[in-house]
Amino acid sequence: MKTLYDKLWDRHVVWADGAEALLYIDLHLVHEVTSPQAFAGLRGAGRPVRAPSRTLAVPDHNVPTTPDRSHAIKDAEGRRQLEALAANCREFGVPYIPMDDMRQGIVHVIGPELGATMPGMTIVCGDSHTSTHGAFGALAFGIGTSEVEHVLATQCLPMRKSLNMAVIAEDPLPPGLTAKDLALAVTAKVGAAGGVGHVIEYRGAAFTGLSMEGRMTVCNMAIEAGARAGLMAPDETTFAYVHGRAGAPRGADFDRAVEDWRSLATDAGAAYDKEVVLTAADLAPQVTWGTSPEDALPITGRVPDPDSFADPDKRAAAKASLDYMGLTPGTPLNGIVIDKVFLGSCTNGRIEDLRAAAAVLRGRKIAAGVGMLVVPGSGQVKAAAEREGLDAVFRAAGAEWREPGCSMCLGMNPDVLKPGERCAATSNRNFVGRQGPGGRTHLVSPAMAAAAALTGRLTDVRKFTQVHEWKNS
Amino acid sequence: MEKFLSLTAVAVPLPMINVDTDIIIPARALKTTARDGLGTLAFHALRFDGEGNAREVCVFNQARYRGAGILIAGANFGCGSSREHAAWALRDMGVRCVIAPSFADIFASNCVKNGLLCVTLPQATVDALARLAAEGNTAGGLFTVDLERQCITTPDGGVVPFAVDAAKRGKLMAGLDDIGATLARAGEIEAFEQRRGRAEPWRASARLDVV
Numbered sequence: 001m002k003t004l005y006d007k008l009w010d011r012h013v014v015w016a017d018g019a020e021a022l023l024y025i026d027l028h029l030v031h032e033v034t035s036p037q038a039f040a041g042l043r044g045a046g047r048p049v050r051a052p053s054r055t056l057a058v059p060d061h062n063v064p065t066t067p068d069r070s071h072a073i074k075d076a077e078g079r080r081q082l083e084a085l086a087a088n089c090r091e092f093g094v095p096y097i098p099m100d101d102m103r104q105g106i107v108h109v110i111g112p113e114l115g116a117t118m119p120g121m122t123i124v125c126g127d128s129h130t131s132t133h134g135a136f137g138a139l140a141f142g143i144g145t146s147e148v149e150h151v152l153a154t155q156c157l158p159m160r161k162s163l164n165m166a167v168i169a170e171d172p173l174p175p176g177l178t179a180k181d182l183a184l185a186v187t188a189k190v191g192a193a194g195g196v197g198h199v200i201e202y203r204g205a206a207f208t209g210l211s212m213e214g215r216m217t218v219c220n221m222a223i224e225a226g227a228r229a230g231l232m233a234p235d236e237t238t239f240a241y242v243h244g245r246a247g248a249p250r251g252a253d254f255d256r257a258v259e260d261w262r263s264l265a266t267d268a269g270a271a272y273d274k275e276v277v278l279t280a281a282d283l284a285p286q287v288t289w290g291t292s293p294e295d296a297l298p299i300t301g302r303v304p305d306p307d308s309f310a311d312p313d314k315r316a317a318a319k320a321s322l323d324y325m326g327l328t329p330g331t332p333l334n335g336i337v338i339d340k341v342f343l344g345s346c347t348n349g350r351i352e353d354l355r356a357a358a359a360v361l362r363g364r365k366i367a368a369g370v371g372m373l374v375v376p377g378s379g380q381v382k383a384a385a386e387r388e389g390l391d392a393v394f395r396a397a398g399a400e401w402r403e404p405g406c407s408m409c410l411g412m413n414p415d416v417l418k419p420g421e422r423c424a425a426t427s428n429r430n431f432v433g434r435q436g437p438g439g440r441t442h443l444v445s446p447a448m449a450a451a452a453a454l455t456g457r458l459t460d461v462r463k464f465t466q467v468h469e470w471k472n473s
Numbered sequence: 474m475e476k477f478l479s480l481t482a483v484a485v486p487l488p489m490i491n492v493d494t495d496i497i498i499p500a501r502a503l504k505t506t507a508r509d510g511l512g513t514l515a516f517h518a519l520r521f522d523g524e525g526n527a528r529e530v531c532v533f534n535q536a537r538y539r540g541a542g543i544l545i546a547g548a549n550f551g552c553g554s555s556r557e558h559a560a561w562a563l564r565d566m567g568v569r570c571v572i573a574p575s576f577a578d579i580f581a582s583n584c585v586k587n588g589l590l591c592v593t594l595p596q597a598t599v600d601a602l603a604r605l606a607a608e609g610n611t612a613g614g615l616f617t618v619d620l621e622r623q624c625i626t627t628p629d630g631g632v633v634p635f636a637v638d639a640a641k642r643g644k645l646m647a648g649l650d651d652i653g654a655t656l657a658r659a660g661e662i663e664a665f666e667q668r669r670g671r672a673e674p675w676r677a678s679a680r681l682d683v684v
Contacts (some may be wrong), residue, residue: 014665020640022658024665034556036506047652048556050662062504071530078506084506095683116681120673128555128579142579144557146586154655156662159639163580193549196575226552228578248682257675292491314492320489325620397662410500410554419523425592431495431553433518 001270003164004233005199008139012122014156023159026138028151029092029107030057032085032413037087038149049092051140051155056116058097060106061412070100073460078413093154103403105378108132108346110192112216112416113380115245119234119261124151129346129428130229131222135215136242137234137264138197139352142223145154162228163273165198169206169280177216177283178356180280180348180445181427182206183221184296186285190276192294194229198274202232203267206280212241213352220347221428222387224293235264253263287458288430288443290321295430297333299460300455305329324432325440326420334460340423340429341372341399341453342435343446348426349377351384353446357426358390360450360464361397367456372399372449373415375407399453411436424452474589476648480569481617483543485532486603492546493553494580498562502553511558512565531567537613543567545603546573548596549671551580571620572625573598585641588648590620592635605629620646 002010012383015022032328042049049055060076065071073079082099089096089347097103103110108129111117117133124130126148133140147157149359167186173179190200190415207218213339215232222230228391232238235412239258242248249257295318297304306329322329327336343357354376355405374394376382382404385391408415411434417423419438426449430441442458451461502514520531527534543670544563550573551559560583569589574596576584584591594602605611605627615630620642625650642649655662670676 015661022655022661024662024669033503037508037557040506045652047656053680056681062572075504081504081506095681097683114681114683115679118679126555126557128553130555142555144555144560144579144583144586146557146583149657153652153663156655156658158651162641192552193575193577196578198548214527223553226549226577247677247679249677249679251678253678257679259671260675291491294491312487313488316488317490390597410495412500412503429493429495429553431493432493433499437499437518438523 001267003266003270003272004137004201004264005139005164006230008120008122009161010036011120012139019160021161022143022156023122023157025124025151025155026054027123028055028109029087029123029125029130030055030148031061031107031125031127032147033057033061034079035088035148036081036084037145039092040151041149042092042152047153049152052093052095053150054155057085057094057096058104058107058110059085059099061406061410063405064101064413065407065415066209067403067404069403075414078113083369085424087440091459092275098416102379102383105381106346106349108404109349109377109381110221112136112212113378115242115247116162117413118242118248119238120264124157128223129220129374131227132220132346134219134222135228135232136238137261139229139231147220164200165200165227165274165276167200167202167276167278167280168204170204171280172205172209173280174283176332176465177285178445178447179210179217181283181286182280183444184276184293185283186218187221187224187293188296189226189278192224192292193226195222195225198403199229199231200225200227202230207232208235211352212237213350216350217347221293224428232364234261285445285448285461289333290318291324291430291432292317292321293429293443295321299448299458301329301333303333304331333458334336336458337422337456338424338442338458339370339421340417341370341449342408342423343372343449344377344407344426344427345427346377347428348446349375349381351381353426354381354385354390357446357450358393359415360447360461362393364454366398368451370453370456372453373402373408374399375402376404377455378404380468397453410434418453424449424458474648474650475547477588477590477617477620477645479617479621481615482544483538484543484545484602484606485538485541485612486545487532487607488603490547491549491583494551495553496558497551497559498556501532502559503556505536508561509565511562515562515566521577521637523560532668542569543618544568544571545599545606546571548574550576557583560584560589564589572599572602585644588645590645592616592618592625592637594633594635598633602633604628605641
């Protein structure tokens with residue numbers, strides 16, 4: 001009796017001695033920020049890249065998102081890092097997608113999009129949100145730069161197996177709620193450290209009912225619950241997504257692959273070391289109030305009183321969070337005034353996310369004084385959105401339509417909050433200073449971000465969707 | 474890599490939960506292509522206010538903790554981003570050992586690669602060590618972390634044993650380059666690749682040609 005994680009692990013063990021194992025890596029995604037020191041290490045030791053064909057590099061963290069970016073990147077340090085990636089890939093023969101290529105984008109958006117990500121694989125990247133690819137039933141996790149060097153040199157990683165954890169929501173997600181609401185609710189329930197030492201498998205109708213985009217949003221945030229990776233069993237939704245993509249097997253090979261991928265699902269009766277159960281029907285759209293992704297509450301809730309936390313460490317953390325966030329206990333979340341809206345990131349920068357936000361914004365104007373940045377996750381997402389006319393919807397509403405990249409999720413490029421600015425963001429982290437020093441982040445879904453843009457306040461998006469349904473009836 | 478055998482140093486207490494790697498080293502410091510020099514921006518948001526003035530309440534700005542080699546931290550230390558810059562920044566500040574009730578997975582593996590020892594102890598024990606590092610005449614006193622004997626000696630002479638993963642301990646004590654150790658298994662890696670190719674013949678047509 002094995003879990004999906006057990007099966008993925010077993011398939012990739014090159015060598016094992018007790019709990020220590022050498023794990024084979026099928027796909028290594030590389031970006032500009034966590035790789036320069038790894039390539040320098042290889043060069044210093046005179047080592048080649050073992051399997052360039054299993055490696056794919058793309059710049060995403062540092063790239064500007066303004067339309068003029070191909071002409072001049074003003075930030076000299078950022079430019080040097082981008083140039084270093086290109087030069088390193090040339091020197092070591094690593095496949096590289098440059099910034100001006102239409103396939104460029106956030107590494108976790110383009111992997112699946114190109115069909116580089118497939119079920120049954122092991123996937124690593126020097127980026128914690130590599131957990132995103134677990135949506136395909138691939139064991140995918142973030143690594144540090146020394147491990148990036150290790151994988152470049154050996155295509156393997158010495159590892160110790162994690163424990164199995166199941167997060168289960170048997171009932172379907174209520175209408176009007178999205179994968180992001182589910183991801184935030186899971187993070188709040190499991191806690192920022194609840195998944196440490198575990199790999200989470202998401203089970204039940206609330207998860208299996210999601211599209212691949214939605215599943216990626218959920219698995220993306222597995223790391224926010226401390227888990228090494230997030231996983232979902234591959235099914236018809238997965239196979240339909242992978243079919244026909246550039247890197248996917250073709251013809252009869254695809255059918256054979258699907259047959260193999262079906263066998264990955266957790267065996268009936270397999271046991272998990274830890275189980276967490278949610279009731280999807282109880283959920284409302286989520287928003288964070290603090291500086292940890294676990295600080296998520298329904299939009300119908302209020303800013304909590306730090307004294308309401310029994311644990312003294314949590315009490316101290318909540319007090320510090322509210323101080324940083326400039327919030328008073330008891331304030332209704334619905335109605336908190338915001339300055340900026342960020343729609344994008346590896347959590348919510350895919351076509352479905354842009355559609356959800358555009359559906360709320362269509363024919364409306366964002367509130368005066370509010371700035372909204374829309375950053376597609378990749379060139380292909382951008383092109384698809386433009387074919388559907390979504391860019392026109394965003395522009396007409398008063399939002400900025402940008403080039404693909406990580407952008408304001410982590411503020412490494414010029415897209416940052418000013419000190420004290422408050423942002424409704426579709427990204428994954430509300431950490432202190434994450435979107436810029438002194439910036440205040442409220443994590444929400446794309447639909448909620450659009451609602452916040454319209455009113456200039458954190459807003460229950462169901463207000464807009466209900467009006468929309470009423471107009472249609 | 475520098476070996477870790479035993480360390481005698483000042484311990485600085487930071488009893489906050491969920492200290493993420495963005496706090497340890499902000500993203501704006503990640504544009505470097507080097508591993509050193511990150512200490513100056515470490516814990517920047519804790520050490521400085523919005524105007525860039527040093528906060529006196531911050532332990533990292535207090536004279537008694539200057540040059541601390543040991544950090545006594547809260548649960549889930551190092552959560553969030555996988556940036557190894559967090560481990561490099563700690564090393565650059567002079568920290569070689571972090572003691573906490575729990576560590577984020579990726580951060581903990583990054584530490585081993587950089588000769589940085591993470592000691593996991595029960596919350597109550599960590600609290601007691603943090604008190605010793607913060608209060609009375611033991612504040613600013615020397616702690617000894619002995620990896621060989623797996624125990625911590627406190628400034629008041631107390632001894633706290635700790636458990637540590639044997640493989641991790643071996644790597645830290647030997648200061649090993651583990652890429653070399655994996656490359657020594659090249660034959661096994663090749664055999665695995667061939668076995669895998671036979672088990673998954675459909676991979677033949679799964680090919681992403683980027684260039």
